[in-house]
Amino acid sequence: MMESLNNQITTVEAINSALADAMTIEDGIILLGEDVADPEEGGVAGVTRGLSTRFGDSRVRSTPISEQAIVGAGIGAAMAGMRPVVEIMMMNFATVAMDMIVNHAAKLRFMSGGQTQVPLTIRMATGAGLSTAGQHADYLEAWFAHTAGIKVVTYSSPAEAYGLLQSCIFDNDPCIFIENFIAYAQKGTAPEKNSRIPLGKANIVRAGKHVTVVSYGPQVGIALAVAEKLSAEGVELEVVDLRTISPWDKATVLESVKRTGRLVINHEAVKAFGVGAEIAAVVQQELWGDLLAPVRRVGAPSCPVPYSRPLELAFMTSEADLENEIRLALK
Amino acid sequence: MMESLNNQITTVEAINSALADAMTIEDGIILLGEDVADPEEGGVAGVTRGLSTRFGDSRVRSTPISEQAIVGAGIGAAMAGMRPVVEIMMMNFATVAMDMIVNHAAKLRFMSGGQTQVPLTIRMATGAGLSTAGQHADYLEAWFAHTAGIKVVTYSSPAEAYGLLQSCIFDNDPCIFIENFIAYAQKGTAPEKNSRIPLGKANIVRAGKHVTVVSYGPQVGIALAVAEKLSAEGVELEVVDLRTISPWDKATVLESVKRTGRLVINHEAVKAFGVGAEIAAVVQQELWGDLLAPVRRVGAPSCPVPYSRPLELAFMTSEADLENEIRLALK
Amino acid sequence: MANQDIPNQEILLDMYKKSALAKINDENARRVIMNGSLPMIYYSPRGQEIIPAAISVNLNNSDSICTIYRGMHDMVCKGIPLEKLWGEYAGKSTGTCKGKGGPMHITHPETGCMLTTGIVGSSLPIANGLALSYQIKNEKKVCVAYFGDAASNIGAFHEALNMASIWKLPVVFVCQNNRYGEHTKFEKATSVTRISDRAAAYGMPGIHVDGNDPVAMYNAAKTAIDRARNGEGPTLIEAMTFRFYGHVFGDQDGYMDKEEKAKAMAEDPLPKFRAWLIEQGYASEQVLMELEVAFDKQVKEAIASALSAPWPELDELNIDVLAAAQH
């Protein structure tokens, strides 16, 4: 999988390898989800292709369409000491399994006084741009971030996907691992085998001194593109990839904004009551006096994801949106 | 119901009356929920008591324990022109019906291009303080507020409950109406029959000039108590009852904070990624330069609701917590 | 054809018209996707058309349906106007939903197409609600919930059937068993041989029928719809069928049994129905051909009109999110 030309791999290959490499090391890792096994072609995007053939039908199981049962099975197996990775095909389908995720996976460690734990990874893909419209493209990370007891993780390149997914799998808490459907084919440098990227630590992907941009997922790419453009004008953005959305790395973000004095947060999710709000609220309080401008946010408008192509493009946060907020922050 | 002594009624009576008075005016209002009919005593707290006897078994129906089917039935009936009021006994049980609420009720108007609408009210109770622990006391309003297409409403007194619930029922959008279990027995002045309180408008319940406190639900009472106490020291709080959590009344909040220069937001929900974050994020941006101190927030710590009484009390936001943040804001 | 009461000529021709229009509409959809003139994510129902045709000839315009992403045939049979359907496929302002819903969320209340959902199982609880409203208002109307075989394993199915039975709602649950849920074979995901047997778990009649047989399907539909309309409660119909073009049109079918697929396609119910109509003297080759040519023209016109229609204005993002201010 990883022997591709120029050491470049796609995100699908990275995720597939992360799963395969982890499963090789530890027997307790099992995969459950709709179509994940090979007779079903390893999922509609082929993310788990080859794994049931390699690790057997017992450890890699295509499930009925029953998200509550899928997550429930993951929780129970995790409580019994395994490290299940379950797939909820699209993030919007998590809405039928929120009880399992929020009332159970997230709370069992606390409610049992630490006697049980749920080392479960829940993978789910999402994202606008594919014309799948209102029920297949929501970013719901703010819900999970508001839920104590669960970690929320996403990546900005194939190698990041590999390292972060590895960490989620071997973490002792339930992790929501968010994948972006449209970026599955995106290529990047292959990671080192079995490399892990620590959870809870943000990554400064570009150093700069004028404005800090905090982002995550494919939006990091947008931030880097805008940084490149503005650099030509002498404006140096510091781009922070959150990696773990919750619990987020306050220290790194605060340290960066303290230096730059300006912050713009950028995510694809609806802006109102989104993840950016929490970061803005914390930063304006902690860095009162250090900020040179109010914290600004880029996010989707408050509406369902529309179908029509021009509407969908207008809905999605763009380089122009980010650039605009950055210019306002610099005023 | 409303002829109580001194014109005082409980919240249960207020909600019951709001339902009864609305049902008297409009046939299309029906009630669905577990135990809501009279053979089942009108629910565990008796909120709907008497209504099936008065309006008939066809309009007031005790349901199976099937929250997806309950909300789904409400959505379908609403699309067909009725104004159903469905009860999800406790807010945590909404986790099994999130698909119906978020992917359907909230989105059908938009996704149908305005051809269908879902004038549905979903009542749900919650709140810590009754030792019901991790799975019966969460405040999840931030999830719904982050969801476009749905209104989120709560009240701070029996009369407010009456007027706001009436407005939800006659509103043409799906409304989440949040009730506090522990405050069901709270008494207050009876409202005028058929009075409605407009949605989307906050209420300044106490005028003041030093610090604005934005709150909603029973926390408004806490804010008023703190206001009373600090007034003795010459600190005058302006207390804003949000009433509608989403879409929230930015104009009123911004106008108030512009005058006072200081803002503390107070809610029982977990603070991180809560409703307060959005308000803080907006206010610090819009009122940059007018603020005399950073926006501060009071909310629950990031953990599940604990059982043990001292832990539960420590978990719940208190007058002391609010007072503390106000004093910090005044520094 | 099943050895059962045969509906009259008018009904048979109506069924043929509906199913043939759906088939021709599907052919055109695949054509415009393939030739790039209207690319879209499309879940072809080709092979399943007899089912909604038989259902729809038993429904009135004021009866309603709730269907799923693979529901083009259900809506075409129910009478949705083609121009508006194609306007929506193209994401244009002339679409049923002004382009905002798209193929997975087609809605057209005027012809009773109340809901298209992209969430597996979610058509059923909402159909109950429409039926509940008909019952309370004593309107003698019926709602049909369409869904797939794999959807019978999700919680919403269970909750909806139980509630409908308890309350004797005027709803008909029509499971189009095409033997696959995405890439997963029916047997691998479903613990019962016949989904119709699940009806017994809800004290409800279950009908197992060859959904590709127009006569058998007509009788099953009529029985269930009459029952619902007469206040006798819901029915679960399991209509056996096959989807010819995989889960999403363009997928590689590697997960499918080649022989099973070839056999099913060889038994395409539409040419069979057509031949039978001619053979039995219900219609001449000439009449049917004229119909088909006319349908194809209609569909192509609808596509042309959709392609040339204007896009929605960008401020549509802010419209229909909430109701316009009322109070």
Next chain:
Amino acid sequence: MANQDIPNQEILLDMYKKSALAKINDENARRVIMNGSLPMIYYSPRGQEIIPAAISVNLNNSDSICTIYRGMHDMVCKGIPLEKLWGEYAGKSTGTCKGKGGPMHITHPETGCMLTTGIVGSSLPIANGLALSYQIKNEKKVCVAYFGDAASNIGAFHEALNMASIWKLPVVFVCQNNRYGEHTKFEKATSVTRISDRAAAYGMPGIHVDGNDPVAMYNAAKTAIDRARNGEGPTLIEAMTFRFYGHVFGDQDGYMDKEEKAKAMAEDPLPKFRAWLIEQGYASEQVLMELEVAFDKQVKEAIASALSAPWPELDELNIDVLAAAQH
């Protein structure tokens, strides 16, 4: 007693001990609530004790159960230590969960009490997961999921039974049909006469049994648990019973049929079992009385120890939310 194979004396006495301990524990719970020394929201399982007693004598310590808010009897029969149970009821640091979970979330993995949930239906999918782990690791262990009659109408029940059957998981689904879900009568909410008949919808054996009859219940439990342990897959048991003290202890019972309740209480399965044991010569009145007195003493000691135990420290709010740092 049922006309079936009677288990041997040792098993019968074990069953009596378990169910009597649960009964005495319940009596004390109601006492301390009534006298105000330990007020709590309590869902009494009084009347239902035979069911988990019969199940538990067929389980090993390493087998597990997932139960619900009304699951005290299930856990006591499984062997949960009383001091820890009462410590948790009292919200003390000595409780199973250090006081953080409370009565609705009692957990004690050492005795196989893996989960108590307050969400109707949610014990089943998680029990599947435990069973899945046993299956994959080839451990020959069994998990029992307890739930109520009304829970059989929620989606999680459906999804869990289907998945367990497809995968032949070593799980036993035990529905304690006490004829009410909160205030709602069984018949009003459930569309099937016997919940055990729903097993057929999942290609699974369903057993309808008098859960108050120790011999019948023992045989049902043994059949199902043996089946699971031998890799033959899951079973749905519907055990008929009654809850004597309403939904939540202290509610007014206005929704209950007075006669039905009086009749059920008159047929309290515990005194009946006791009388039968003596009558059949399995135990003497003396022996049973001594047991009961000892149990009562144990329970009262557990309560006393819970009442005098320390509260948890306030920083417990920050502990067990996430794992302590690992990497």
